[in-house]
Amino acid sequence: MIKRAGIPTGVHVLCEREGRVLLLRRARTGFFDGLYSLPGGHVEQGESILQAAARELEEETGLRIEPDDFHWLGIIHRRSDTNRIDFFLRALHWQGEPVLREPGKCSDMGWFVRDDLPEDIVPYVKVALEAGECVGQGGWIRELGW
Numbered sequence: 001m002i003k004r005a006g007i008p009t010g011v012h013v014l015c016e017r018e019g020r021v022l023l024l025r026r027a028r029t030g031f032f033d034g035l036y037s038l039p040g041g042h043v044e045q046g047e048s049i050l051q052a053a054a055r056e057l058e059e060e061t062g063l064r065i066e067p068d069d070f071h072w073l074g075i076i077h078r079r080s081d082t083n084r085i086d087f088f089l090r091a092l093h094w095q096g097e098p099v100l101r102e103p104g105k106c107s108d109m110g111w112f113v114r115d116d117l118p119e120d121i122v123p124y125v126k127v128a129l130e131a132g133e134c135v136g137q138g139g140w141i142r143e144l145g146w
Contacts, residue, residue, distance in 0.1 A: 010086040011053040012040035012125065014073060015063065015094065020111035021129070022098055023121070024060060027107035036112075037122040038088075049087050057091065060106065061098040069093045072139045074131055076124050079145035088128045088139075
């Protein structure tokens with residue numbers, strides 16, 4: 001695992017179509033392996049949250065999106081192996097069809113019915129998906145594990 005200065009910041013992208021959510025099953029990373037999660041990853045130095053979300057989405061699924069085509073969903077500040085902050089965004093428009101581009105880090109990818117998600121999902125991602133969307137500016141904030 002890479003040691004990062006400051007609080008590790010993650011991004012997670014909700015892609016949804018026809019009532020189905022795109023999820024990837026984590027594998028061989030040592031972090032929630034075997035559980036489904038949204039596409040995403042860490043914000044790198046010199047990168048905005050929106051830029052990181054677009055980069056991670058393309059790296060993991062091949063889907064391309066402009067940073068301005070995201071909608072803010074919410075934030076989770078959680079205590080895990082370290083103090084972490086995760087930003088959740090909805091992809092409003094994207095180009096392409098998803099392909100599993102990182103088979104060394106993910107063992108499965110699929111569209112899952114929003115109201116019937118798999119039980120084996122990363123717990124804080126499940127909290128985020130259950131939080132849904134807020135109307136208007138901003139979004140929700142949750143704290144977990146404190």
